[in-house]
Amino acid sequence: MMGLAGTLNLRRALADPWILLAGAALLFLLVFVALPLAELVRQAFIGQKSGAFGIENFVSFFGSGFFRRALKNSLVSATLATMIALVIGLPLAFVFARFDFPGKPWIEVAILLSMLSPPFVGAYAWIILFGRSGFVTLAARDAGIGLPTIYGPTGIALASAFSLFPLVFLVVRGAFLRVDRGLEEAAASLGRPPARVVWNVTLPLVMPAIVTAALLVFLGAISDFGTPAILGEGDRYPVLATLAYSLYISEIGSEPGMAATTCVILVLIAFALVLGARFLSMRRKVANDSAPNRSPDPLPRGRARAMTVAVSAFVTVTNLPLFVVLISSVLQVRGVVFQPVLTFDNYARAWATIGSALTNSLMFAGLALVATVILGTALGYYVTRRAGPLARAIDLLVMIPYVVPGTVIGIGYAQVFNGPPLFLTGTAAIIGIVYLVRRLPYMTRAAASAVFQIDATLEDASQNLGMPPARGFAGIMVPLMRPAILAGAAIAWVEILNELSASVVLYTGATRTLPIAAYQQSLGGDVGIAAAYAAMLVGITVAALILFALAGGLRNGGPPTTA
């Protein structure tokens, strides 16, 4: 009897195409997520000098002033970035949650734009403005004013904050919307002035969301490679991500063991942050989900207009890096200084040196996007609808790259796939796979939350009516998930196209991409070409966003983070 039941179940399992897909996905994730990380951990425990197993590398790390400085710099610049992002994001979140004013949807798109444009483009814009030969720096010098340097923690924090504050905006606005307004009214009815009600009642209620947002910003800032690489000028102001990169890549005296150790320390910090955020949001759930979601208060006409102007001005400032890059891309360059003369020279020179970077980018990102959307949709469905150890394992593995900084993944890949059995170093495949793996968590989550909201009995009904499961999935689930898939795809496209921190470790001359080209030029290359490349990236990003905004449903996507 048991034997019979056993074979019955086995037959069912084999008849279920999802099992095969999930099995393949698990294998893929083990090879391309778990294995590289495990390898890094292993190498971190093999002494760089002695080759013996132990904590030698960690001892040298904490024993070296240089390494300790990188750790401190990472923490300091990420903390500063978090504070600035909160200062920008919190008022915006409050205003958007509480008031209605003309142009709100467009301003919101502009806010998301600052998040989706590549962070190192922002960094480069700050250099154009405040760098040694920057517009503002030179103008100030002419006026006899010496400005503090943009290279170092201030610059890194500013650039990071300007690209990460939208996370604060999204997360905290949601919390403001869920706050039970009855509580505020109760406080107001006790005679508290409005400002004090917000301070004493509302703020504590949204505190968990603020903490979560702060941790996300901190994670984004500490994981980023491009911004500190450009604004920290390599080893002058090292942070963990750039330190790991240069330890690994350095042509003279590469120290893979120390690189791995740095990666492990960075990953530990990142995991601690995410666990902390989860712990905090679990422990205190004060925003009341059952309270009605009250729509924002309409303002009197005059004040609404004033609000629009103020918010637009504010958001324009946060998007300033984009404008700076776009404008300077059409300015003449003399030496390293932009001149107030309009020209397309930069684009001509950029085009002459671009090589295969643009086609590489479009091709790798296009292929990776297709794979991300298909696999992310399938896995989002699988982990939501199927219980069991396989689904749990996939869910866990797929989310790991959400936490692990891109540079770390890149170094892990470079270590593991540089020889048999999987020799991928220098191939297009390794770039495509790293794009896919880094983006998969977001796509999977977006798909999963869409599936979660779809009544599970719809599929039962479809099957019961005689539709084979695969056709039913295509006919029922895909159309119902489409808005979420589209939104996820839009954001995935932008993020993949702008990916730098992992691909910069893995590219070779033949697989150079546009972000890498832009990054190289902005590091002491031709400033005009750098601006032109950056402007091209911004252009493709904006075009994609407009396209998808027109297709509807940008709002359904999960919050993206850094490239």
Next chain:
Amino acid sequence: MQTQKGAAAHAAPTHLAVQGLSKTFGDHRALASIDLTVARGELVTLLGPSGCGKTTLLRCIAGFIAQDAGHIRIDGRSLDGSPPHKRNFGMVFQGYAVFPHLTVAENVAYGLRARGVAAGQRAERVARALDRVQLSHLAQRFPDALSGGQKQRVGIARALVIEPDLLLMDEPLSNLDAKLRVEMRQEIRLMQRELGITTLYVTHDQDEAMSISDRVAVMQGGVIQQIAPPEVVFDDPANAFVADFIGGCNWIEAEVAGDPAVLHIAGEAALPLPPAAGVRGPVRAGIRAEDLGLAAPDAPGLAARVLVRSFLGPRTRLRVETPGGLRLDVDLPSADCPREGDALRLAPLPGRIRLYARDDGRRLA
């Protein structure tokens, strides 16, 4: 095609046969060796409290859950290993499960499409099915513009249009308001008889089960406690659980002794039992509220005092208490009904005391 009530149950051949069906989730036994047969054209309800395994049984039959042991046969043909989409059963869901991105007509056409029915014939059959559930005028609407009742009609039309071998309904009416529920269950019954379609219907509402079934299967703890026509389940419960779940019962711990047999209740008067009762010793006696009446002045009876009176229309329910502290529910005609605080004497109607074993609740007499 009209079938006489009950005739189907006895004359028609077995259509669905469930044999020894078991299913365990983790260490929870959801179905314990279920045996059940449904005749062609018969409507059987699965009735039982929440968590008793009704949905699990239905979903095993539909093919969504693989049983651990046992067999399901339709017309003698085994369904073991056959996936849900090959079973040709129609299912109606509690939450309607109407496809939100398809119009009413497209919803109903879905199963025909799956079967590759040609467009012309499809339109015709959809039109007929919609007509049957009175939704023809809404054919082009999308579901979010329908009421709950209308959505469930779409669900029913969609399940019937494929001419299923078996119709499975899992609490199809429980999301509707009380009045609509009564209306719809009559419509369902009428349609089911007209079409002569074999139906398994899950509910936890006993009125619903009583009013539409040829037979009722009362379930508890993954076991079918009794399966019989509604009046039999009500009048002749197989055990204490069925008696309590269907109609409710006053329960009295008592002792049967003597010849002729008499029911001794501690601290109360003894009540005579029918001569045939062969039971002796400790029992649980069950008496329905409507089976208690006022005792004739010289006949034996239980003295009691009225605690609470609730008016139910033609009858009034009294909660009474005996001097020994026994509390009983009694239904009396509303005319001349005693008031709260009044003293009265109660006697069971002849032959309406049922005796059950104290340990497992099995029926003794």
